[in-house]
Amino acid sequence: MSDPLARQIVVNSRLPRILGAVLLGFVLGGAGASLQSVFANPLIDAGFLGVSQGAAFGAAFSLVLGFQAYSLIAMLAFGMALVALSLSLWLAERFRYGGQILRLILAGLAVSAFFSSLLSMMKYVADPLNQLPTIVFWTMGSLVPMNWERLESAAPVALVSLAVLYAMRWRINLLSLDDAVAHSLGVRPALERRIVSVAAAAAVGVMTAVCGVVGWVGLVVPQIVRAIDGPDGCSVLPHSMLGGAIFVLVSDTFARSLFSGEIPLGIVTSLFGALSFVILLTMRRVELAR
């Protein structure tokens, strides 16, 4: 590449954006697949458990506080993602309505709504000239602001979390079984479920801090993967990571090129995700075995 300007655009703009899209896709696909397995619930993802909204609130809060360093923003987003996850799990245990799957969805809905309202409050108190547009644009999810600094602030936690999830790819099968069965097999389901969900929430939390809220990828991609090559975690987890990366890259390409001005990535993934979800459910490909 002889043209220094082209080189600069590729190295400083295109490359971090592509790598960011791949990492985001890996995280969303991997977190969705593992959370669905360990909570024995194919209808959840990090967004449904309040993790994305918790991270969104954490990041908006840090922006309102005037934090500039991405590592600080990422830390607060990560912390709030864990708080939201813990709240969802705690409430699901205590709800007195519905079975385990419905209770978890309802708890996630309530926690998401709670953090959405806190996020709205942050928008209300944010400086309307500087902070508010940043928060609003960012909650729609976008890879536009991705640069090396942002990528470097999120990558270590995201990569370690992905490594943990990958290492647990066969164990997540065991955690999808009833607790009594998992216990009989020598598994400690509560502990191992916590390890997987903290790793998933941490990865989603830090990526949300740098990319904003990008929904539906973690819900839809693992279901497509399962419909193609079965539910075994050994294939579902890596394939969901790869599928998530492809989904985000394609969505980002649409986001950049669909109109003359770029549209936020979160809008495109939600559109594609919701359509795929409806098609999958109509085709009855989301199977609850027994």
Added chain:
Amino acid sequence: MSEEICLSARGIVFAWSGGQPVLDGISLEIARGKTLAILGPNGAGKTTLLSILSGRLSPRAGAVELDGRPLALYSARERARHIAFLPQLEKLAFNYRVLDFVLMGRTPHMEPLALPGLEDRAAAEAALASLGMASFETRNIGELSGGEFQLVRLARCLAQGASILILDEPVSMLDPAHARHIADALLSLAKAGKTILYSTHDIGLGLFLGGQALVLANGKVQWSGPTTHLHNTDMLSQAYGISFLLKELPSAY
């Protein structure tokens, strides 16, 4: 020759928080390679007792010993190599392939983050074959009938390689043909030296499998003895609170 006791319970007391004792001073023991049926009305505490004997619940008082050592001192993995527990019901969120499902039984023999190896695969295939289910390996769980699913679950227990099988109502909700198929499989396992503890409402199953029986009522052992004595209608009437008649009826066993 004295029998070697592999699993015993002494003075087991258990109550859910704030409630009346579900089990109130239960003691039992089972010798290696023998069969013990646990009977009793609904709510008598059969499932709770099996959960305690398999180490899933801890008793309020009393102790469970496995091979003369307190069960609580075994690591989860070590315990799982000795005892396989099959709950009465099992919900499954994902439609696993039968062989992948049975392979999960190999967990206590694998390193924590390892994937199943050739040896594990061979053990899972052998477990399915021993129950006449070899041809089901590539089927999906969602395609199986209730009886076939029960056999596949039993195969997972066998793949676990545990010498003690604890089964909660293994033939409930099965038609007579599948109940008989499971009963035949359990009889073969008992003859092959497995120690089998099971709860059941099916007195015929107890008579078919033989061995010892124990009747629980109101959290206590109402009666215990050889299954051949389960014909004792007075004892059954006392345990279940209804009168029993001894009749000659068609039986799958």
